[in-house]
Amino acid sequence: MAARLDMGEAVTPDLAILYEHPLWFEPLFAALDRRSVPYRAIRLTDHSFDPADKSVPAPVVLSRVAQSGFLREPEHGIFYAQSLLAHWRANGATVLNGPEILAVDSSKARQLSLIAGLGLAIPETRVVHRREEILAAADGMAFPLLLKANVGGSGAGIVRYDDRAALAEAVAERFLPESVDRVLLVQDYVPAEGGRIIRLETLGGRFLYAIEVETGGSFDLCPADACVAAPGRETVRMAAVDPGPELVEAAERIAQGMALDVGGIEVVIDARDGVPRFYDINALSNFVANPLDVLGWDPHERLVDFLEAAITEAKR
Incomplete structure (x- = not known):
């Protein structure tokens, strides 16, 4: 009914x-x-x-x-x-x-500050609000680097720069990503172990499920039905995964630390040193496409x- x-x-x-x-x-x-x-x-x-x-x-x-x-x-x-x-x-x-x-949710800078405040690893990041500060913020950081919009979604507002010359040219030509709040993040590009990131969903501050998502070199990793079926969008490969107690505990600490009712926590295992680096909190949490096939159950029922x-x- x-x-x-x-x-x-x-x-x-x-x-x-x-x-x-x-x-x-x-x-x-x-x-x-x-x-x-x-x-x-x-x-x-x-x-x-x-x-x-x-x-x-x-x-x-x-x-x-x-x-x-x-x-x-x-x-x-x-x-x-x-x-x-x-x-x-x-x-x-x-x-x-x-x-x-x-x-x-609408500030990646606040997300990273919260995560780091809990003692968890994040990608090396500098937060700026003026174009003129970008190169100075990158001093001492290794390339490749990302520029990220502070307010982002569906992979928007993320650009990779492979060397300082490319970043300097983008700054000089003002060909940069934009954020609706004018805040940008200069961030280390973390190579993902196995070419995958892990998204841990939480509900009421507790772990709900986790999926691995193949990056395929893309920053748009939305796993929901409407994203997966979007015209022109490459197929996002995903699978249920047991993330292990360490990542589950970390995700729950993040969710509880911000009193998140329902939302996803994204982490990448750094291929260089094996360190899990948490980089995004997604309070929208529209759940995985085809949950019965991927998970064997429907998280909407739990919601x-x-x-x-x-x-x-x-x-x-």
Whole structure:
């Protein structure tokens, strides 16, 4: 039985889902429908709010805001959503992956600072906000180097430079990646052991599953259905993997350290020295494509369990 409510319906459901991408969350919506959980799907694109309005769309709100939204819409809602989620929380809603999570999700610099603060290894990185500081930041760093946009998604805003001359030319010609917040990361290019990275998904601060994803030289490693099926996109090879207790414990420390409700932690095993270097936190966590084939079970069912528990708690 369908449980999704239209925006025009006056009934307040148990759950609201704030989202941007039109396709990524159909598997979640389908799981909610199967379980007959009433919910309202709120599209971020055409949303506005009144700061004096104290109503909330539901007792529990789940944020599914994509950092790659700026690729699809110049007038994206990434930073707008932080204000909206904070407003709903202030007026009594339980907000999962709330504004403070979104703030970290939208800053690779903050992610790396959090990870390093936990004593975990990260790629050598310098953070800058002016073009003129890029070459100075690269002093003493080995090439190849990456320039990364601080706000990124789907591999956007990442460029590799194989030597200092190539980087200097890009700086001089102003042919550089851009970040919507004007912050860039100068980062060591870590060669991935076996040409693979590991993505560890967490739910409620606990390990959920892990997959290995072949890089194929690409920085766009999104594993979800809509990504895998995107026109012109090369096939991303992925497989379930047992990451071992050390990586599981590290991923849980990261998730718990930022109070992440649901999200993925990405790590690359450095082929030069075997050190696991954590480099990205993805609070969107739209889960792996074809989960029954890859994992043997559907993580959306676990997410619905988590949401139902949050709804029960919010009603007490």
